[in-house]
Amino acid sequence: MISRGASASISLIVTEQDTAIALGSGDVAVLGTPRVVALCEEAAVAALDGSLPEGATSVGTHISIGHLAATGVGGSVTATATVTDVEGKKISFALVVEDGDTTAARGTHTRFIVNRHRFEQSV
Numbered sequence: 001m002i003s004r005g006a007s008a009s010i011s012l013i014v015t016e017q018d019t020a021i022a023l024g025s026g027d028v029a030v031l032g033t034p035r036v037v038a039l040c041e042e043a044a045v046a047a048l049d050g051s052l053p054e055g056a057t058s059v060g061t062h063i064s065i066g067h068l069a070a071t072g073v074g075g076s077v078t079a080t081a082t083v084t085d086v087e088g089k090k091i092s093f094a095l096v097v098e099d100g101d102t103t104a105a106r107g108t109h110t111r112f113i114v115n116r117h118r119f120e121q122s123v
Contacts, residue, residue, distance in 0.1 A: 001051060002091060007082035008046035012039055014075045031071040036079070036105050037063055040095045043081035044109050047093070058091065058111040059119065065107035071099045081109065089113040 012018065018035045020026030025034050041060050048058055071077050077099045085092040089112050097105035 002048060002083060002086050003051075004083050004086065006047050006051065007080055008043050008049070009078050009080040010039055010043045010046060011076060011078045014071055014073050014077065016073060019073065028070075029073055031075070031077065031104070033065065033067045036067055036077075036097055037065055039077070039079040040065065040081060040097065040105070040107070040109060043079040043095070044093050044111060047081045047083060048091070048111070052113060055116055056113050057116040057119065058113050060109065060111050062110040063095075063107065064109075065095065065105050067105045069099060069102050069104045071104055075099060077104055079105075084108075 014031045019029045020032035023032040023034045025032045077097050079097045081093045081095050084094050091111045093109040095107045
């Protein structure tokens, strides 16, 4: 059972592969927004770990992120996803990415619970 307040955090030390240059989202060697999004989704999936019914998985359907501060190569960030609402198969999350005492990103995310087999067969 998924409950409000469930959360998980994922940390990352930024490497060259995580930069805007490497990801094609810019031309500076800082943590790229696509990697921030992936890190937040990873935290959301982790927050659901062990809570989904047998044979189910979750899929991301919406994410809204404000990337507020740059983090350079070698810097460390931690993304935390917290369940804010559960409406049937729809799960909503609050997201925050912190770089030490700085909020590097903040946003929201929506995932839906689906039958893994049926979903894989549909693509």
